[in-house]
Amino acid sequence: MTLPPAPRSAEFCPAEEGDHMNAELLRRLREITDEERALLQKKDGIRRERYSSDGEFLVDSGRVIGPGRLMDVSTHTRFAYFPRHRHNYVEIMYVCEGSITHILEGEKTVVLHEGDLLFLNQSCRHEILPAGEGDIGVNIIVLPQFFHTAFGMLGEGNIMSDFLLHSLTREYPTPLSLQFHTADLVPVQNLIENLIWSAVYRDEPDGRLNQLTMGLLLLQLLRHTESLSAESVGMDKCVLRALRYIEEHYALASLEEFALSESRPMAEISRAIHRETGSTFKELLQKKRFQEAVAMLQNTSIPVADVAFAVGYSNTSYFHRRFREIYGMSPRDCRLHAREDPHK
Template sequence: MNQELIQILSQITEEEKRILNVKKEVEKERYTSSKDFVIQKNKMLEEEQLITIRPHTRFIDFPKHKHDYIEVVYVCKGSLTHTINNVPVVLEEGDILFLNQHIYHAIKEAGKEDIAINLIILPHFFDVSFSMIQKDNVLADFLVGILRNASHKEQYLHFKVKGILEIENLLENLVYSLVHDASNNDMINQRVMGLLFLYLVKYSDSLKAGSPNSYEDVIAKAAVNYIDINYKTASLTELAEKLCLSLSSLSRLIASKTGKSFRELLQEKRFEVAISLLAETNLSITDIVVAVGYENNSFFHRKFRERYHMSPKEYREKNRRIR
């Protein structure tokens, strides 16, 4: 990173001076008004701000907390250790950590030469960025979903991108823009973030191995997500092309991570939809066979009986929810 930026980000802040000279304690009132340690966006962002930057506070252990916004941590120099679900997550120089609004984490004390920045981002800042991503990009859709997740599932993404010049340059541009508080730069920053996501998808193998969202896990989850959405027409060949993987590599990875083959996962999903349609609609069985992606009626009936030990007609009579 540019040395001018490193010097700016290395400066001892007023908060750090107080920690060093007065009281080695995190002032929670700087971050939240609630009893739970949930860092609040209105403490971090000015009115109508979508994104801001602040250097990570050093010289103290930062206690367990979460945020009501999305946080992106980037280590410019040195290292930083987070604890997530009681597991250490070590960020080294050049690492990026995306944290959604639902995940609790704590941070070990950082030293003077450990320089990291926190990007504090409202979810709708990403709207422009996400619109830049191809609509049929299976992997991008999954990664974006982690940050946009409307459920309360704890999710994080840890990328190791040191040495990937395209990503390093984009991050430096974004940090420079935010540090110098360039006015009216939201639109530019949103597009820089969009480009950053496109490159992170391109270099998705930079996802940290062993984390809950490692490259292998993300590929497997993206495959399941693809089946959930495209069960009628899904094929392993199409998915492999979308993920730029060979058929054999993708097939092995899916089996390794899910314990099932692509065909088994697809069949499970199709029958899950089929039994729902049998119970909840008046569609004919022939129409249901077509709706879930099968062309061979007799194959569907045979597999249905193997799975449920009755015919589709018998299942409908037994489980019908409409009259």
């Protein structure tokens, strides 16, 4: 749905303490749209052809995203039942007020409350029960290639963002839904409000700021895996915790220590990590360590032996040998190459 136009003179005022959204912005989102007014008058449900053109109810990105854009934001249409459907894009729903109920894959009921985020990949089929006037939701509609751009703008080296990127954008994914409870996460709330604000007030003509904001939002969510709901489908929360553990403790991390913290057998965790990521715990840990080693070599003058120790390798001979196998050059050559061409 297209958001109603707003005057260009609107000024952003931060929400007061205890509020989850700017009052003026929320007032705009509560307005009844033309489509909703027609639904209230005719009571004949949504017009399927508005969203889809084929036999399967596949919501087409070309009908809901503006020309030339990789992402768009729209209000969720209230007063209507959305029958079971999927999308050819990634959909993110955020509930600003009230609650909105989804039924995932024909069997799992998920109720989103104020401050909840729901990510749905392209294979996840869902239906949405009618929302009332006080149930305000926003759809963030994202083409898969957008995530590559968003994460690329933030740089490389985060195995958690790599994993989420793979899960959301792979060509033939299994159904995946991720539900986050973010009402008490102020940084996340601020980023979402920025996205909604720019959509309502047409404040971001080329989309680049929204891309960066979305990248920051995803990274914030990955920092707060505790906000991921048990209602999520197609994702083992233990795997996300393992990836976060590697990110934060790569120098001393071990599968044995992580398994003890989870009170689960190492073999069980190892299988879950490999199933979800395609890599073993050891491979992910090594990838993170060498990414950090490269960053230190290129951006500091710390001796190579100290770099090796800092990322978790006490055996410098092994570090040198593996570094050359991975990058085709020695750690010293990596540092010299970066100094010769600082833009690489």
